[in-house]
Amino acid sequence: xxxxxxxxxxRQPVPEQSAKARSKSFDEVSYGYTPTMAMxxxxxxxxxxxxxCVMGCPVHVAIPEFIKLVAAGEFIxxxxxxKETNSLPAVTGRVCPQEDQCEKYCVLGLKNEPVAIGxxxxxxxxxxxxxxxxxxxxxxxxxxxxxxIIGAGPAGLTAAGDLAKLGHEVVIFEALHKAGxxxxxxxxxxxxxxxxxxxxxxxxxxxxxxxxxxxxxGKIKSLDELMTDEGFDAVFVSTGSGLPYFLGxxxxxxxxxxxxxxxxxxxxxxxAWEFPVFDTPLHAHKTIAxxxxxxxxxxxxxTALRLPSTEKVMIVYRRSPDEMSARDEEIKHGKxxxxxxxxxxxxxxxxxxxxxxxxxxxQKMKLGEPDSSGRKKPIPIEGSEFELEADAVVIALGSGTNxxxxxxxxxxxxxxxxxxxxxxxDIQKTSKKxxxxxxxxxxxxxxxxxxxxxxxxxxxxxxxxxxxx
Amino acid sequence: MFEIxxxxxxxxxxxxxxxxxxxIAKKAKAGQFVILRLNEHGERFPITIAxxxxxxxxxxxxxxxxGKTSIEMSLLHGGDSILDLVGPLGLATxxxxxxxxxxxxxxxxxxxxxxxxxxxxxxxxxTISIMGSRNRDLLxxxxxxxxxxxxxxxxxxxxxxxxxxxxxDVLNDMIDKGEIIDRVIAIGPLVMMKAVSELTxxxxxxxxVSLNPIMVDGTGMCxxxxxxxxxxxxxxxxxxxxFDGHRxxxxxxxxxxxxxRPEEKKSLDQFxxxxxxxxxxxxx
Numbered sequence: 001x002x003x004x005x006x007x008x009x010x011r012q013p014v015p016e017q018s019a020k021a022r023s024k025s026f027d028e029v030s031y032g033y034t035p036t037m038a039m040x041x042x043x044x045x046x047x048x049x050x051x052x053c054v055m056g057c058p059v060h061v062a063i064p065e066f067i068k069l070v071a072a073g074e075f076i077x078x079x080x081x082x083k084e085t086n087s088l089p090a091v092t093g094r095v096c097p098q099e100d101q102c103e104k105y106c107v108l109g110l111k112n113e114p115v116a117i118g119x120x121x122x123x124x125x126x127x128x129x130x131x132x133x134x135x136x137x138x139x140x141x142x143x144x145x146x147x148x149i150i151g152a153g154p155a156g157l158t159a160a161g162d163l164a165k166l167g168h169e170v171v172i173f174e175a176l177h178k179a180g181x182x183x184x185x186x187x188x189x190x191x192x193x194x195x196x197x198x199x200x201x202x203x204x205x206x207x208x209x210x211x212x213x214x215x216x217x218g219k220i221k222s223l224d225e226l227m228t229d230e231g232f233d234a235v236f237v238s239t240g241s242g243l244p245y246f247l248g249x250x251x252x253x254x255x256x257x258x259x260x261x262x263x264x265x266x267x268x269x270x271x272a273w274e275f276p277v278f279d280t281p282l283h284a285h286k287t288i289a290x291x292x293x294x295x296x297x298x299x300x301x302x303t304a305l306r307l308p309s310t311e312k313v314m315i316v317y318r319r320s321p322d323e324m325s326a327r328d329e330e331i332k333h334g335k336x337x338x339x340x341x342x343x344x345x346x347x348x349x350x351x352x353x354x355x356x357x358x359x360x361x362x363q364k365m366k367l368g369e370p371d372s373s374g375r376k377k378p379i380p381i382e383g384s385e386f387e388l389e390a391d392a393v394v395i396a397l398g399s400g401t402n403x404x405x406x407x408x409x410x411x412x413x414x415x416x417x418x419x420x421x422x423x424x425x426d427i428q429k430t431s432k433k434x435x436x437x438x439x440x441x442x443x444x445x446x447x448x449x450x451x452x453x454x455x456x457x458x459x460x461x462x463x464x465x466x467x468x469x
Numbered sequence: 470m471f472e473i474x475x476x477x478x479x480x481x482x483x484x485x486x487x488x489x490x491x492x493i494a495k496k497a498k499a500g501q502f503v504i505l506r507l508n509e510h511g512e513r514f515p516i517t518i519a520x521x522x523x524x525x526x527x528x529x530x531x532x533x534x535x536g537k538t539s540i541e542m543s544l545l546h547g548g549d550s551i552l553d554l555v556g557p558l559g560l561a562t563x564x565x566x567x568x569x570x571x572x573x574x575x576x577x578x579x580x581x582x583x584x585x586x587x588x589x590x591x592x593x594x595x596t597i598s599i600m601g602s603r604n605r606d607l608l609x610x611x612x613x614x615x616x617x618x619x620x621x622x623x624x625x626x627x628x629x630x631x632x633x634x635x636x637x638d639v640l641n642d643m644i645d646k647g648e649i650i651d652r653v654i655a656i657g658p659l660v661m662m663k664a665v666s667e668l669t670x671x672x673x674x675x676x677x678v679s680l681n682p683i684m685v686d687g688t689g690m691c692x693x694x695x696x697x698x699x700x701x702x703x704x705x706x707x708x709x710x711x712f713d714g715h716r717x718x719x720x721x722x723x724x725x726x727x728x729x730r731p732e733e734k735k736s737l738d739q740f741x742x743x744x745x746x747x748x749x750x751x752x753x
Binding site for chain 2: 185282403
């Protein structure tokens, strides 16, 4: 395929459920490429000698190589090529912010649209799974070393896969009754179908990884007990982000106020949208205001939209569209589905009657100079207060850290916000001997792929550590 | 799966379960709780650990059959299993020698008070357990409480046992008589814990209450169990469940517990229909 030809083919659009059909459906929005579409899109890749896209990928997927295999119709080989460095391609193909990573650096993107790397990754992984061709990679001979992983989210699952490949015995301890972490309780079904997460978990199990649910490490066992009594040679702490931040304004304890974590957990993990077939309820609301501008806010808002009683969902964001951290794709999908976006508005009080939310008092904002985040700082406009009518408020302002491991491990250093401190970030090593950490518990709330990147680094660090002991 | 070893009916709709959970039993402490999920469609249901036996590897849990999950659990018997059980969760009760501790247990709260009374007595405290219920038949664990407390006092609404009246009447009486109380621990209905806290506030007697807000994950992730303590937002699952009763916003919590009342009723009505049908068919 010549470069000139590649440039002439436009980026292939991805077939999706119509906005009308999907706005009340939890089925996945995007259908993904067909084999023909994928092959056509793959031919757009220039096969750069020094591919910049790979540098943009936190786990350094061999992007040109796998795309070349897709173009040649060797889809299963393509999936396996990706899996050499990325153990969860069906997940990352869907949830990675490719526009800020691999695709951002695609040379085609300078003048035209970049290659749809994420869609191709998803296609290859889905193809392999649907064809029933998932095979476990060759595992190194057993090292006789045992590694405990605390938390079965993206960081933990990635580390588990890599460590199992290296021949270690791996046990994952998960606090919830279901493994997957944010992939399960956080990201909604319509963006990441849970059967994909299940397939990834099955894949790890085939590789010999044991997953123990209902284990709150820090409570049922300490890290020291794992290493002394249970014979683990090293521990990887990947417990994820923790308690949600609230606004700190009056009215947050009214009924009908939820953190995005609670709202999403009820729906995704506990199936509240299938109440009363499932026992966990979610109150029926009509008008829902979601506060925040990140991916979690968008996930919560689009989930809210799909609930049967919902008539209107608003995103209330204190800055302008330019500062929103949610992915463009999510914003576009949300708009198509009928979300109302309200910018430069900040809640100052949640209004209520008889203990229930009736609205939100907001203040209009204007943008000032950039703040420490590099984004323009929102400044309140005096006297601009107004009321928004809503019977539910979902607060999506991010999360702090889960305190349980740090609370119960004296010699594990954390920063002022409770995040675990690394003594060697290259290998995700903590201040405590034999203990490594990665993902949101170290960085604060971040992306799935950055947690996976940390899981990969930790796996190598842990491997070197246990083999030298 | 966690096997139910034993089940006993203690009063109308009140059951005691002994469940096999050796790893939790090894770590359980007074004041902590577990979360269970009965089956794949089940909700995550927090229950206080009423007792544990690390040798036998068992936990004792009390269930009052009033809602869908608790009634569904009341239909389980010895030999049946619970799908998920996670714990021990929450911070343990502070146990040291405070002097004289009044332990106020209302209704079902007595089950939670029991291990705390035992630990405090063992730590050298004079423990005065004040137990209350609507009537004598509903008063839980009378013998057990006598065993673990220095002294037991009883109040029933109808006067069928002990003082006629409320546990707060008994506590008030003690205070009036000038009995020295160094600390109060109150566990029971929110209105009771609130009344106890109001009673002890002017006397500045340190009063601990155990809160039962709505929880989902119970491990410090979802934020559903937030309660206002002083001017701060606290999370009962990781910061509690015990808090300083003088600083808790009880009214806020009482309101929040009403959130799912219509849904709870719907769930229960539907379940009752299923149970009725099964009974008619002779399956239950």
